[in-house]
Amino acid sequence: MARSHLTLAALATAAVAGLDVASATNFGSGAHGDFEAALLTGRDGRHWIIRVPTSERAEAEQSADLVALRALSTGVRARLPFSVTNFAGQTPIGGTRAVVYEFVYGSKVPLDSIETDDGLADSIGRAIAAVHALPTSFIADAGLPVYTPVEILRSSVVIMDRAAATHLVPAALLGRWERATEDSALWQFAPTVINGSLSAESFLSSDGGVTGLLDWHTLSVGDPARDLYWLLGAHGENVAEAAFDAYALARGSSDRQVKQRAMLYAELEIAKWLLHGTQQRSTEIVDDAVAMLHGLVDTVQNDLEQSLTHNTMPVMAVHEVEAMLDRNQRA
CATH class of the missing domain: 3.30.200.20 (Phosphorylase Kinase; domain 1)
Incomplete structure (x- = not known):
């Protein structure tokens, strides 16, 4: 009770x-x-x-x-x-x-409510950039995790391999992901301080600006793209682009591949949903994940003949990922 x-x-x-x-x-x-x-x-x-x-x-x-x-x-x-x-x-x-x-103080920020014309997308981009600009030394001093690009890449490969072992991931997607992990240019980045579990609901806002940030339990040094991938599920026109642009402007970053890695992480979230379903022995979750994976193939079909690499990857809004994340939060 x-x-x-x-x-x-x-x-x-x-x-x-x-x-x-x-x-x-x-x-x-x-x-x-x-x-x-x-x-x-x-x-x-x-x-x-x-x-x-x-x-x-x-x-x-x-x-x-x-x-x-x-x-x-x-x-x-x-x-x-x-x-x-x-x-x-x-x-x-x-x-x-x-x-x-x-x-x-502030109001929660539903992903569907973020618009480009109220300045909130820009404010979110700048807020994330501010987190990533923090000195990494305090993370190590506190005994919190510090990950290298090699370790981050390896963790992505582990997810891919486990998903592939289910024999439920379309071959086209497996090939797309494998080419991404083999593209060395994609993984040449400087790890930063990251929140590690951001979503729209992590932010509090007022008058079109971010006033607070919640849920710091995965604070670490890692890939900045981990804090950005969720933006790709925004329905609002040009929301992701506005947030990414504001982020890049604030960071002045030379990490030109951050969008590409963010897209890969967004796609791998569906693989994680599939693995969650198999672990829970939930036919409903597995069927949902499989449908989403096949839907993802349709979404990116024009890119499947190319590598998901630093110079060929499209920036797309994957609405299936957002829906999956909502279901995963409720699970």
Whole structure:
């Protein structure tokens, strides 16, 4: 039985010394429905969020998020053009722990609502660029993962090989992906600080600008394209292009292949969905993933005779990837 917002408010007062809660309301359920949460208002007018994980996955995510938030020091945060929450306190409850955070103001950003004419796509591109411009040293100092291009390439190959072993991936796609992993120019990039699990709902916005960024549990040094691939699922006209352009302008980056790797990661998300279905022995998920893979073949058929490489890869909006990600979040 889910805990009430009043119970969560009582836990918050135990977690944060001196917290005097004036009101409390239920607050969503997290990206995967794995948290009980409440929005709290203190008598001083400040707002707080309390979250209690309801699964092992959520508990591990919350622990990793706390490590990342501690790594994001005041000096690091000062380099960011948006707010990041702060850990306020915690208290044990039912074999896990309730954690209280400072509330970050802004509205969630549904992917379908992003438009180019309101400036939000540009702001998202600049926000991601700011994360990637952070010094990598603080990641290593905090003991967080630091990946090399070779390790990142190898992880993509592992996903491809596992998907190929199901014998459910169209040969045309396997060939396309293999050519991409064999293109050395595609993997010549400088790893940066990345959030690692960005989606539209990671962002908070107000008046067409990014005000906050949530969910830091996969903070690491890695491929900047990992933070960008989700933009390719935007339905709005030229949204992805606007965000990528703003990102490139802010970064002044020489990584000309970031869009291409982002597209590859977007396609491999469908392969991950297939693997998830096989692991869960879910015929429904497997059938959905197979249909999406065949749909992807149709989408990129004009490019299948060429290599998915640094100079031939098209930049496309893969709506199937967005739909899959939505289903994966609800799974």
